Amino acid sequence: MKITSFVTGRLLLHPLTVAEAERIVARAPATEDRWAPGYPADGDVAGARGFLGVCAAQGDPGVFGAYEIRRRTDGAAVGGIGFHGPPDDERFVTVGYGLVPDVRGLGYATEALRALLELAREQGVAGAKGDADLPNVASQRVMEAAGMRYAGEDERVRYYRVDFTPVV
Template sequence: MDGLWTERLELHRLSVGEAERIVGRESRGSDRWAEGYPGDGDVAGARGFLSGWAARGDPGVFGAYEIRRRLDRVAVGGIGFHGPPDEGRFVTVGYGLVPGVRGQGYATEALRALLELARAQGVAGAKGDADLGNVASQRVMRAAGMRYAGEDERVRYYRVEFDGGSAREG
């Protein structure tokens, strides 16, 4: 599986070479990047993906994805798993978009697809977090079916449990 498709997006599974180009912020002729891509979050996600690959090998579907618009195949952000499921069979997700495309529902659309992929792989659920001041990201997680699960002095936590093949807020 090389990616996921939604109505408006392609979630392209990154290769090691693509992740290295994102970390180096060095596009190749075939790369189509929106202004502002890759951002700091994309670089951090690609670094995490590369570290996980070096430590555990190919993560399969539990890796990193580039969010591309289907219309023009331009990369507008990143989304992915922070690694394979943990001992409780939960995955942790993260995502981000370039400023020029925020507010169009792309993050929610991409996160729903990623959560469905996780559910189809038999995980028990997914976790995510957002800075307390990042209300937009908190809305994305709620819109994708995740539920508030607590907070600390800087971060608000969300999670969803999959029950009998469907997402259930938990």
């Protein structure tokens, strides 16, 4: 199934293809790729690797894949966001995201996460989970601003979740 990009006010969330994910892992852009300085970061590479692993093990995850976050103004990739795979047995998805340092603090992560959560809700999942390292207060605030709520923590990570009201 071909998934198309979707737009928010300032961003375009572009679904990664296997070839694009392989380029991100190799940090080897093709001529048509527009990457902002600092992209891909280590988290983008890890996310692309995870996406490739899901594709290899389970096939194309469709809408529950990985997305490149691009600015609408210039098309430059400034980060990544996506699902860690299809919904689990409880119909929950796990989300992750990251941005290059130059665009942090502009609200892009919250804007992209809200759009991703809405996409998940529209797909009929029961909810979404995410986490952030304890010192990463900025990421914790992003999840809270996007509607996720604190769900606990351990010695390293703070956990968040959101439960969706079924679409009728």
